[in-house]
Amino acid sequence: MYSVYSFFKSPEINKADPNRIELGKINELPENEFKTFKLGKTPGVLINNGNGELKALSTVCSHMQCTVKYLKDEKIFLCPCHSGKYDINGKNISGPPLQPLTEFKVMLIKQKIIVSRILK
Ligand code: FES
Numbered sequence: 291m292y293s294v295y296s297f298f299k300s301p302e303i304n305k306a307d308p309n310r311i312e313l314g315k316i317n318e319l320p321e322n323e324f325k326t327f328k329l330g331k332t333p334g335v336l337i338n339n340g341n342g343e344l345k346a347l348s349t350v351c352s353h354m355q356c357t358v359k360y361l362k363d364e365k366i367f368l369c370p371c372h373s374g375k376y377d378i379n380g381k382n383i384s385g386p387p388l389q390p391l392t393e394f395k396v397m398l399i400k401q402k403i404i405v406s407r408i409l410k
Contacts, residue, residue, distance in 0.1 A: 309406055310329075310405070317401070322339070324362060334348050334349055344396045345393070353369065395407070
């Protein structure tokens with residue numbers, strides 16, 4: 291019975307890596323644009339800040355874990371729960387949050403954007 295199961299089991303059934311995600315190619319994210327993603331269960335946003343830098347941040351508020359929203363035109367993150375604000379780099383700038391947003395590591399491998407957790 292086990293061998294029959296193994297024969298039909300596809301490698302695609304394996305769960306995605308909760309610590310790493312591929313977010314398309316660099317040329318698919320123009321300057322000053324962003325895209326949202328989930329790394330495991332953690333929501334995040336990848337921003338091309340227009341200075342030749344890609345930034346990936348968790349959108350989990352450091353105050354009480356509400357999901358913050360990135361406001362592209364203002365280049366800030368706003369938390370809907372208690373109006374906490376973060377700058378484009380995730381630094382807490384007003385409201386109750388005392389800590390910045392968690393930053394993820396961004397790598398470019400053969401033009402593909404890979405975002406992963408920074409393991410300490
Ligand atoms: S949960 Fe974000 S400011 Fe309170």
